[in-house]
Amino acid sequence: MLRKVSGSVRFDLAHPRGVDHWLVTIDQGRITVSQGGAVEADTVIGADETLFLRMAHGEIKPLSAWLRNDFTADGEFRFVIMLERLFAPPKGARHPRVAAMLPSADDREPA
Secondary structure (H helix, E strand, O other), rough: OOOOOOEEEEEEEEOOOOOEEEEEEOOOEEEEEEEOOOOOEEEEEEEEEHHHHHHHOOOHHHHHHHOOOOOOOEOOOOHHHHHHHOOOOOOOOOHHHHHHHOOOOOOOOHH
């Protein structure tokens, strides 16, 4: 999924004790993560730490959260969209192709 992607995303995660900075670097599919200062990045995402964890666990969809202004994003928007694929899917979610192959209620035989 990330073989053709290169760039960096810095997450500025706010919590009661301050702000942590995490840098995610993607180099043609190889991902490295480091914690540290506010270094330059292609995209900077500012979010509450609790919101970020909920997105990472699939409880909240990143794009929907951004549209609600739950977090900020500056820089290349393609990395915001990429979060949808990188973070865990919501519980019970199925790939659209798998869901399309499941029988609908109309196709099932009566019990």
